[in-house]
Amino acid sequence: MMRFAALLLPIALAGCGLHPLYEGGAHGPVAQKLAQVEIEPIGGQSGWLMHNALEDRIGASGHDTPRYKLIVELNDQIVGLGIRSDNTVTRERRTLRARFRLVTADSLGTTLLDASAGSDAGIDVVSSDYATVAAEQTALENLTDEVADQIVARVAVFARHAQGR
Numbered sequence: 528m529m530r531f532a533a534l535l536l537p538i539a540l541a542g543c544g545l546h547p548l549y550e551g552g553a554h555g556p557v558a559q560k561l562a563q564v565e566i567e568p569i570g571g572q573s574g575w576l577m578h579n580a581l582e583d584r585i586g587a588s589g590h591d592t593p594r595y596k597l598i599v600e601l602n603d604q605i606v607g608l609g610i611r612s613d614n615t616v617t618r619e620r621r622t623l624r625a626r627f628r629l630v631t632a633d634s635l636g637t638t639l640l641d642a643s644a645g646s647d648a649g650i651d652v653v654s655s656d657y658a659t660v661a662a663e664q665t666a667l668e669n670l671t672d673e674v675a676d677q678i679v680a681r682v683a684v685f686a687r688h689a690q691g692r
Contacts, residue, residue: 561686573671595630604622605621623667624644646670
């Protein structure tokens with residue numbers, strides 16, 4: 528019975544219209560469109576981390592003249608949450624939000640996609656300032672990876688739908 532169900536699963540999935548996003552791997556249509564995206568510089572430390580994370584995921588710079596530009600604006604905030612009676616913070620929340628736009632690289636710069644992504648992380652504030660700063664930095668690095676994944680997934684879905692264009 529289990530074998531029969533396993534054989535029917537691919538047939539059932541094909542009927543529902545699901546298709547792999549990165550069909551064809553690095554030579555597939557989505558990967559080819561992503562390779563045509565140039566990531567604009569992003570200011571600050573969080574911007575540098577985001578730019579590198581996006582480049583790692585998109586694998587751009589395969590074309591001499593990119594067809595698209597990805598413009599990202601970041602908002603990175605740390606807010607104290609847990610406060611003791613002596614006004615010391617015991618818990619922080621680091622939030623990283625990104626507004627991103629995919630525009631054509633031509634002189635018109637037509638906006639094709641305008642969206643946002645974001646994530647947050649909790650940080651324990653301890654008696655060691657070094658440990659707290661290290662935790663804040665680690666949180667930023669992890670948040671950057673999460674938000675970069677969200678951005679690339681959204682751009683890839685757009686690329687998938689825009690295949691015929």
